[in-house]
Amino acid sequence: QVVNISREVPPFDPISIESKKAATVVLMLNSPEEEVLAKACDAIYKFASKGDENKVTLLSLGAVEPLFKLVSHEDPLVRRNAIMVFGIMASNNDVRKLLRELDVTNSVIARLAPEEDIVVHEFASLCLAHMAVEYTSKVQIFEQGGLEPLIRLLSSPDPDVKKNSVECIYHLVQDFQSRAAVRELNAVPALLELLKSEYPVVQLLALKTFGVISNDRETRIILRENQGLDHLFKILETKEFNDLHVEALAVVANCLEDVDTMQLLQQTGGLKKLLSFAEMSTIPDIQKNAAKAITKAAYDPENRKILHEEEIEKCLITLLGTDNDGAKAAASQAISAMCENLASKDAFRVQGIPQLVQLLSSENEAVKEAAAIALADLTTASPNNASAVAEAEGIEPLINVLSAKRDGTVANAATVLTNMATQEPLRLSIHGIMNVIVEPLQSTNSLVQSKAALTVAAFGCDADARTELRNASGLEPLVKLLHSKNDEVRRNACWAVMVCASDELTAVELCRLGALDILEEINLSTGRKNNFSEGALDKLLDNNLSQKYSQVGYLSSSNIITDGFYDYGQVNYFKYYLKVYAGLGFSLLQTKYWVYGPVMPPEYKGVIAGTRIWSLESPCSLLLSYAITKVIHLYMSYRYCLYLHSFVIIPLSIISMKEVTDLIDFGMGGPIERDKLHEFSWELHISEIEFELKCNVVPIGKIKKGTFYHRALLFKVVADRIGIGCSLVRGEYGRAWNEVKLVDDSPQGITGLLLPPQTYIVDLMFQPGCLMKQGSSEADHYLRI
Template sequence: SVKRVKIFDPLLIESKTPATVVLMLSSPENEVLAKACDALYKYASKGDENKVTLLGLGALEHLYKLLSHEDPLVRRNAIMVFGIMASNSKSLKVLLFFTVEKYSFATLCLAHMAVEYTTKVKIFEQGGLEPLIRLLSSPDPDVKKNSVECIYHLVQDFQNRAAVRELNVIPPLLQLLESVYPRIQLLALQTLEVISKDRETRILLGENKGLDCLLKILENDEFSDLHIETLAVLGNCLEDVDTLQQIQLTGGLKKLLSFLEVSTVPDIQKNAAKAITKAAYDSEIRKIFHWEEVEKFLLSLLDSNSDEVKVAASQAISAMCENLDSKCVLGLQGIPQLVHLLSSNNEEVKEAVVTALTNLTTASPRNASAVAEAEGIKPLMNTLNAQRDGAISNAIAVLTNLSLQEPSRVRIQSHGIMSALVGPLRSTNSQVQSRAAFAVAAFGCDADARTELRNVGGLGPLVELLHSKNEEVRRNACWAVMVCGSDELTAIELCRLGALDILEEINLSRKRKNKFSEAALEKLLDNNLPQKYSQMGYLSSSNIITNGFYDCGQVNKTWREIFVFGRTKQARAY
């Protein structure tokens, strides 16, 4: 006969005692384990006292064993308990020095927890950085990977960046670059990129021969998947004069530029140009870049098929223009390329290119002539209809720079510059307004240009800019009114539009008035003599009465005293 074994139906065990639930963590039943972890999570989330209780019951050791459990629900719930326990300083301290020292998998848990800001603070406060850095030299690749990933998350906070530097994190990170595991190498580079934003770390990187190590990665085609991150670290190093000089003296800068010149990877080209842009804000660094002929590299990027690369290259060219020698080289060789790119359908490219042209032509008659010779006037005029305010304002600036040369000014006027400026004068962007008013002043010295502006209704929006609260906009608008008020017809129209009243109001304010507002008022009155006689009660010896003069009668005496004697106590009191 066969003996039958009696099997119980599922038995639901409930407990309100944490010690009993901790014992349930040793159960062979997956369902019991998952529910026990869930119960502990709810218990621990109620307060620090409960976390300390679980700590005393040895819950962490049992939970650790479940982190590698075959059932995903059990694993998930166990990690959740680990995470909630880490929010308590006492349990976190034990977790750090108990789990990090003894269990490799625990570093994975820490890496996940280090993403949260509050947990980062806790790990830092409990001295977790030191054991993590020590574990970078562990023989276990999983420990290395998890530890460096945790450190990467931690150093996103500047306080931790300073701390890891003090704990000498550079040597073990550089050692990880020689790992046979690409993931470990990548995490090490990403961590180096973050911490090398600090100058002190860049110095340590040079002292530990880290720059040579990074250049070797670039020279090795087998590490092509690491080149972008490597360039990010080197890009930070380029921002420091001392570090850059060190790279230059060892021939590293030539190696770097040689590598960049032959690279066809858009991300590498883009990031390299961005690094040069950031570094070029320093005058000494610009000199070094010029000595190493970085202009040649930047100009080559303008031929890229990637719009992002073209934008980055144009921005770098703009930055390098602060160096006069570089400005000369870039203007001579790069202006035809830049003019060609003005016809791009990409608005971001157009804006970056026209910004570069602005910097190239400012205070450089030679480069301004080169733009005209490259047939740049028409595409610049077309750019005044661009969708981005930056493109419009810089196109105006380039055209204004070109206007300083008579042949170019005549050509620009023949393309209807005053008509094209009406739109920018109505812009809501203060930089566009300012540059548009400045351009009106630049081109308004020509009688035909003033007539054009008057006929297309451009005087109205110009007068409106006199109300601007922006000092630069208001000053340039006053300047433009002064220039445009040079002939009688335009002066009369400006007065009709209220320019005279606005200027008088501006000149009564100590804060708002400027030398152009005073000159503009005088110019309008000198070219509208009936208005001047009515306003002032007299004409000066330089005022020549021509046909059409009439006496419309004086304005109210009190107002005349304000206009004429605006600095008197009586006028200020009024």
Template sequence: MGKKIKKEAEPPPKDVFDPLTIESKKVATVVLMLNSPEEEILAKACEAIYRFALKGEENKATLLELGAVEPLTKLLTHEDKIVRRNATMILGILASNNDVKKLLRELDVMSSVIAQLAPEEEVLIHEFATLCLANMSAEYTSKVQIYEHGGLEPLIRLLASPDPDVKKNSIECIYNLAQDFQCRAMLQELNAIPSILDLLKSEYPIIQLLALKTLGVITNDKEARAMLRDNQGVDHLIKVLETKELNDLHTEALSVMANCLEDMDTLVLIQQTGILKKLLSFAENSTIPDIQKNAAKAITKAAYDPEIRKLFHEQEVEKCLVALLGSENDGTKIAACQAISVMCENSGSKEFFNNQGIPQLIQLLKSDSEEVREAAALALANLTTCNTANVIAAAEADGIDPLINILSSNRDGAIANAATVLANMAMQEPLRVKMQNHDVMHALLGPLCSANTVVQSKAALMVATTACDVEARTELRNSGGLEPLVELLCSKNDEVRRHASWAVMVCANDELMAVELFRLGALDILEEINLSVSRKNKFSEAAYNKLLNNYLSLKYSLTGYLSSSNIINDGFYDYGRDPEMYLGRERDLMIIRLGEDPRR
């Protein structure tokens, strides 16, 4: 064999670039690397940008200014899994920035992000894709995009993910989407409730809280409440409420339960299984104000239904509400008052509160909180309407003085409610006299001058019920109450005009007041009202006639005759028709001898 000759190494091809490790401390340079065709460079650039974005909001804004967002959105569909994962991670972080969210909507990347939720993708991609969607779903336009690109179904599937971050991001996104009624309907179609209920077993409070918040929204719909019931949702909620360690979730659990109480079938189930009794006891004995407040709100919400009110009365809900009136928390007191206001639509409840409830409500009229006073007055207004026994109970509990004090409140609702109670009291003559001794007519001046139509209406109603004797009418006139009362006759509000007409009719019961009302222009206004088919009412017609019948010289001057019931006790004269006040009417200067009855 011949001697082997050593083979020389071949030189490297001239067109191949030697491997280069790039290091850069400038973020702008790394952003430029996002346009590289090489997977390794893209992956490393994304890693660097991810670490940079994590450091704070200023860095996110910087990346936006440098144009990093658009190339990142293109990398969501990259063939290389690592590049795709890193790009998803960055966009998940960046999407918390409002300007980034706006740009992502404009770039229409929702379908690309939702595609990352596919079952075959790794958990890390699921985590940051759901984070991106959770951040973006806080705004309406993004909600629409997620819904239209079919994002709900994969989000519901990911509620069963083994990763808690994926669960948390998914339920947060679903909660945001559930604010829209179309999305709520779709959640029902996709049978999302069982998956959401399973989250209540999570060891992470934030996941449990988001699940409860989501249930609180979707169970506003009747169909969702039925689905919750069919999936033993009430049992899940009760378990949360019975677990002391979960007391920070009790408020939200009660909000969901409040919605369930609106569903008659669910309520019957709760009542039959003894859960309602347990729920009321829980609310009454809780030391957490928000729980007590929400329990009262739940009762209020459900009690608008007459059948549910009846069932509540059978379960003695009233005892719980009276107990809550004694809470130290103003919010709880207000909620209890509001619940009583609704419950007393039931006659049995109204009777119950006669001995238990009314004295406590009278005490709340003296509260330092105007909101509490308003709520207590509302409850009393409903309790005393068409119920003499409750009217008397309110007076016996020394309610007159605090009610009159509320007439000078800064809150229109409080004034209107207090005026309603006082008007109900004024129907009883002994109480009416007692009210007059508390200077009630003078206190009415402020409400009569109010700009609020509800207050105006209730104030006029009070005048109609309290100005039944000469002393009260004189006090009203001396207090300057007649001028604003007459002005209310011109109101465009039907109820204000009707009550003002009623009050004028009552005030015109004697000649002195009739003359004063005429001087203030009441007769002309009433005549104008009665000419209008839409504005006249039975009280406006009665007030017009009452005013003339108690000012006979004026009546004779206008009509030329008196009826057999018009008895003249004093001197009488016909001063003729005033050409300035009665334009177009024929002047009549016939003078009747003083004291002579013109019918003779």
């Protein structure tokens, strides 16, 4: 590189000094002679202008520090040439770093003073524009009062000064403090004037600055008061300015957030022009920004009303059909925003929904997600729109996108399907969803988890769907969601469990997976408990009555005991088990699990490799209870069948409760005198049965001497079979009883009076068939020792 410096040396002719090393010229920056300094700065400026490599060279030679001193030199020419070098060199990152360390901003801002030369203004503003890219310099420029002179220079006669000043301001207003200062310093009129500039770069920077500062409502008001919208629409209406249309639309989008602006545009016809402009444009970015402008405006209810009056739906449907993915996604987002207006929601049904369904198959993930969100909003609380999705053949694409890459796509597709499931015909037409929903249930995203659980709750009311979920191993991830710390996820998971527990097979499987334990824990916590957690626990127990009776000690009249019921006592206390079964002979439940215990028959003592052994002597609560219920060989009794046979062959209309109690009482040892209850040796009889069977599972029909809880259980079983509504209640010290609700006769002389039912306790021990009113002394005596 060659650096040339010419110097006049009176009285001789000018001497040309040529240096092949920039270091020589850098040394001249320390000269005491102003002329040498000016020419050295000029030579360095020319050298630095040739490329970034030369700037780095000058930096390494230490040129920045002496140049910094010259920026404030007394001589105007030296000062001008030095700031020119700074303006050029500040484009380099390393140079800017050193300038920040030297804290040059104050000196550079001083060069923006009115008395300085226009060239000084140009390069000082250029230097600040380069430095304002970094946050630290941005703060320094603002704190040292750089905004005011920069705004003043927006009116400079020199276009370069305008360009550099507005560019610096654009960088500064990224910070909210600078935006407020720009407003207070009344910069809007000067910025609007720049929109008329003959230089596109100046117009573009002014529009970009407006795009930032118009995010503040106060600035939008000032912009409207200064007829800023007129300037913007003139740009939009001028085809030659099509390279500025995108930025102009971004400013308009911000302005449309204000209802006053929307009303003004509607009255002046500007809104129609804007929509027509968006609809007719063939430039993708313009279409996209127009849709974004509509989206911003549509967040306000009054704006949505105005947009609907201007038939915005037609414009958005047109944008859905463009070839540009960005415009499609933006139009879908605008539709979502407009869905808050019910009239708009209906307007999208015929043409909008079919196009959105098609977008679900897009290869662009952003488009797919935006379409799913729009469909979710369109179908929420709108059965007609949900039906329209089905009519547009949207079921298969929705199920497919449950495996999409984006969480938003999955969550919203699940929402659409859930919305469709509220209509039984639609729900029944959706097949295979439970197989696919398993993956979203295992998501790490709480929104996806929540929506997936809600989908299970919506579809789990059908038996086939529950079977499908069970077979797809979907119950395990559902149960895991009960542990979620997210309230909505936990609530929806409880809801889904409550729905899925509607059949015994699913309820038992849920219990095996630990749902019962988790729900009990949740319901003990005031912060985590919810209505669905309580309902889920009740439903699980209602479909696992052995478990319910063990834990709660109560079966209502709606809890119908079926074959396979065990009464294994209260949780954590095992002695022997009463088994209810109505078949003949013996049956073996085929399973890979065995239960090992010293009271089991020898031939049943065994375990398949890898299977956990639970001992009957170890009261491990729920797991053991489940294992017993599912695994122990089912002993059946001909005697018990005789009990049922005695009733089922008699018409129900002529069966009396007394006949039931008499037969139960006769079969279990007959009535007992109260004062001789201690002589009734039923324990020995039960032990004999256990010894005979070599098992602690006692078929209820084999018992010939039964006490309170044997008789109460059998009464409940028989009553359930023949349609007598009664409950079974477990008391303390081996007591149990049945409660029935009966309506007393109307008082004499009052016809048609329907009295509320009264609860009675059924005596099965002392006076079989006697009904004792709940709360009476005789009832209390029966219930307690």
